[in-house]
Amino acid sequence: MVSFPTVDKCASIGKEKHSVVADMDGTLLRGRSSFPYFALLSFEGGGIFRLLFLLLNSPLAGLLYYFVSESAGIKVRATGFVQSPAVLVGKNKADALKKAFGETQPEIGLGDRHTDAPFMALCKEGYIVPPKPEVEAVTTDKLPKPVIFHDGRLVQKPTPLSALLIVLWIPIGFILACLRIAAGSLLPIPMVYYGFWALGVRVTIKGTPPPPAKKSIGQSGVLFVCSHRTLLDPIFLSTALGRPIPAVTYSLSRLSEIISPIKTVRLSRDRAADASMIKKLLEEDELVPVAMVNRMSMFHGTTARGWKGMDPFYFFMNPGPAYEVTFLNKLPPELTLSGGKSSHEVANYIQRVIAATLSYECTSFTRGDKYRALAGNDGNVVEKTKVQANE
Template identity: 65%
Template sequence: MATAAAAKFPSVKHCPSIGREKDTVVADMDGTLLIGRSSFPYFALVAFEVGGILRLLFLLLLSPAAAVLYYLVSESAGIRVLVFAAFAGMRVSDIESVARAVLPKFYAGDLHPDTWRVFSSCGRRCVLTANPRVLVEPFLKEFLGADLVLGTEILSYRGRATGFVAEPGVLVGKNKADELVAAFGGAVPEIGLGDRHTDFAFMSLCKEGYIVSPKSQVKAVDADKLPKPIVFHDGRLVQKPNPVTALLIVLWIPVGFLLACLRIAAGSLLPMPLVYYAFWALGVRVTIKGNPPPPPTNNSGVLFICSHRTLLDPIFLSTALGRPIPAVTYSVSRLSELISPIPTVRLTRDRATDASMIKKLLQKGDLAICPEGTTCREPFLLRFSALFAELTDELVPVAMVNRMSMFHGTTARGWKGMDPFYFFMNPSPAYEVTFLNKLPRELTCGGGKTSHDVANYIQRVIAATLSYECTTFTRKDKYRALAGNDGTVAEKPRVKPSKIMGC
């Protein structure tokens, strides 16, 4: 019966997208706007990011029951189980935070090209989904330009989710059609897009209906085709956690934590010349490129200007050099200070005080600094502070890049003291340290350049080495974006290399 009904609707491939500027499109999400038909990975992300490993384990234990109900009883029953397992007892503000800072990266990597071609061509865009609205709305509105998002509403009590859904229940089948009528009144949307028989009810209310085949093997839309690029995102997990991946994460974390403790102990307790070999023996790969400068022979040290990927950048710089290099940082947890094998000095953000402190440290020897002031996971370099350029002409740029297969070693929302542990919990984490040429005197402040000229030049050199783009974003931009304070994350003109700092 479902096959016969689907025959009424042609494939989305046959939907014209030219001249649709005045049309309204209404699209389902899983399997339609997204390639993946399962919403489990996004529930799992919320479960892990807010509730940790125990909440993820709870979701995994209930997921077989959810699958049985979903496929043998009703979609609504299966989704209700996932909502309860993932959300019950959580602060709604925490769910919203994950939806804003974590999920967009994963949603964007699963965008269906045929649906996006039609969806993006229409003047008014609406998404009608069984997913909880709280999960999908930030991504749909901020990154896909959706005007209206209709999804399942979750119940809450005193700011915490109860695990149940509000009336009229999960938006599937007739509920979707009723929500569409309530939202549009007498108006009839021009295009309806869906992928399964429970979508036919709302698709039939549109002037045109198109089906998205669940069997088509398609490649997701490239990130640079989105109205806004995703420059900043958060969360600990590198990969989208389908049930198998989620199970592997749960099984690996106890082993990974013990391995991380061993790796951290090796880095903290062994003499620095031996750390490189200890890391290799423990599965941590360190690749060194370029020509590292020799140790200082006088009372003036070299200032290493590093791109910033994780809190561990100065440690891997020291590992590559075979000697401890002190680092100045804007923020570091007490735990990180305690286990760090190198001296760390906190900056005060007072320009005069920090300048005096850095000058004194350079008189004692080499020093490392990350002038971006915060990390960025995407291939972008944030704006470099120009303070360092005023303090010395002995400048060596260092391009840092790392690889993590399971966990990100940075966080903006969580406890930063766990950053080193999460990085070293990866099965085989890797760092690549590239030493670039020391700046000639004519390109320094001593040679007549301004501090901003020097900072911009070093940013361009490191960006070219890593094939990254320069931006004018700062630490404040990052935290505003992840908090959703200003409603914007990154407009494309701000990250085009041809318009930023001459990159």
């Protein structure tokens, strides 16, 4: 068997344009177990029952992995049909590399176990990543590209123990989520804060909420501009204010509309019409930025690929979900449209203020850019053509 030097012997200087072929578990990732990868795919692709099936299969997969072959153990963990050439281990991985590169020889091959030797031998240089000493994760500032987008329901890495806790908690969490949603939908808005508190949902209010406008004496309304965390932002904003406020949104599922305790105003998705509407909103005398932060320990309350109707349920299924609502200072007159600023300048300024409060970094990504990166579409819903009654 070919012996390879350890990866610390690999000098990166002068190899910026070299092609690198690397194993994933234990090489690119610090963890050597493939369970989190398959658990994530099982839950996101097949739901709780497929994750349960993976958990039940794990003891058998472990026995096959250590006493039969690595390939046999991984096949069991796949919990589904595997397309040819099946699991890429050993010779299969080397064959796949030949097919991908042809006669071209990759410069560097990285692996962490003896079954990686066949594909590493096809590279000009090969290096082994030893299991010890354990290395620290690469910090964000040292990554080749910034990590901006994330999509998925699970907050923590699904280890066998955390996956078991998720499977056991979901039936309890779903019942609890239904109770919490019912409290938010059925209780009067001034009582929702206390209803949430009794059911384990914490709402922290910072800053000074503006009082309701007195239209009898000619006071204009207040436009609250929030950082969009989940579909529940306007509901928790209303909870913090103690009064219902309408929310402007791109789209909501029918289920979300039914359970929403506040009025929602849909944007038309027509760029000109929506731009005109938003410009009118920004002409309000009082613009108040609101920084929203939510904390979840088990499930993310938003997703780009999944069904949006389940977003509120996943958020409220967390054992102790929390929302922090920070009311910032209203914009001074000279920074509004009436002060001579354009709608783009006002929107960008509000974005910077909220980002500074939350310690975020602003980007130039539009809503369409984000959806294309996460879901492969521009986030627009194709309207169904209306069928005439006589057709």
